[in-house]
Amino acid sequence: MIKRYLEIKNGDRVYYQNKQGQTHSGKAVLYGPAGWVIKCAHGAQVVGEHENYVGHKPAKRSKI
DSSP: OHHHHHTOOTTOEEEEEOTTSOEEEEEEEEEETTEEEEEETTEEEEEETTTSEEEEEOOOOOOO
16 A cells, blocks of 8 residues: 555645545645645645555546
8 A cells, every 4th residue: 555655746636534434535735745746626635654545546647
């Protein structure tokens, strides 16, 4: 799971669990010292170094 966490790139859809165990998702916008900052409908959330990471889906990137 740690390997998959390290594959996250800016713009990817990231799935994470909150303290209640509910799974949410958002867009990865910034990587900082605490982990990825995720832009969600309910506000920003930090996915810390894989503790609450569930998975991610790579963003569609244009091939130039």
